[in-house]
Structure formats: C-alpha cells, structure tokens
Amino acid sequence: MVALLAIVLSSCGAIHEQMRMADPVNLSAVKLGMTKAEVQTALNKKPDNIVSSSQDPVKHATIEVVQYSQWTSNHDNTNLRKLNSYWLYFVNDKLDSWEEIRPDRRPAS
Numbered sequence: 001m002v003a004l005l006a007i008v009l010s011s012c013g014a015i016h017e018q019m020r021m022a023d024p025v026n027l028s029a030v031k032l033g034m035t036k037a038e039v040q041t042a043l044n045k046k047p048d049n050i051v052s053s054s055q056d057p058v059k060h061a062t063i064e065v066v067q068y069s070q071w072t073s074n075h076d077n078t079n080l081r082k083l084n085s086y087w088l089y090f091v092n093d094k095l096d097s098w099e100e101i102r103p104d105r106r107p108a109s
Contacts, residue, residue: 025070025086027098034095036066039088043068051087052107064090065107 029042040046045068052065069085085101089108099105 023070025068025084027086030088030095030098032095032097035093036064036090036095039066039095047088048085061091062093064093066090067101 023045025043025045030039034042036047047066048069049067050064051067052063054063055061056063066088067085068088069083072082072084086098087101087107088098089096
C-alpha cells in the first residue's frame with residue numbers, strides 16, 4: 001500500500017510539472033528593471049530553474065540567469081508541439097535582458 005501511494009504521488013508531481021510547462025510565457029508583461037519576484041508575478045509562473053549564477057567582483061554585481069519555458073503549437077495546423085525556452089538575465093536582482101534559448105548558445109555571464 002505504501003509503495004502504491006509513493007508511485008501515485010510521484011506521478012502527480014510529474015504531471016504537475018508538465019502542466020506548468022504549458023503555461024504561457026508572456027514576455028510583453030515584463031519590463032527591464034523588474035525584480036525576480038515581480039517577473040514571476042507578471043508571468044504568473046515559476047521559473048524552470050536557475051541556469052547560471054556568478055559574482056562579478058569588478059562591477060560588484062551578482063548575475064543570475066533564470067529559465068522559463070512553454071509548449072506551443074506549430075503554425076502548420078498539425079498537433080506537433082514545440083518547447084520554447086527563454087533565459088532571463090538578472091543583475092543584482094533586476095531584470096537586465098532576456099533571450100530565446102538556441103541550441104548553439106550558452107548563457108552569457
């Protein structure tokens with residue numbers, strides 16, 4: 001019984017994670033200078049993860065790269081879906097820039 005309960009609870013977590021990825025990432029709702037908390041509120045979505053975090057001793061700045069993702073439908077009327085992911089760059093907890101992730105790129109630091 002305990003094993004069955006553990007399986008059910010873990011599968012619910014995976015389903016919840018997939019549902020969260022379906023939530024849209026509306027970057028028009030964010031503005032440069034917003035804090036991470038303000039961005040999360042504006043997008044009404046938690047970030048997928050923190051991709052990178054570093055300290056710049058020269059500029060006395062903490063730089064964090066946070067990832068947001070969403071599933072979107074293709075434009076050719078098929079049921080194929082595509083994952084769009086974005087890196088949002090925060091300098092000292094303020095949104096500095098963002099970009100769509102490309103397979104050939106790593107986050108700038």
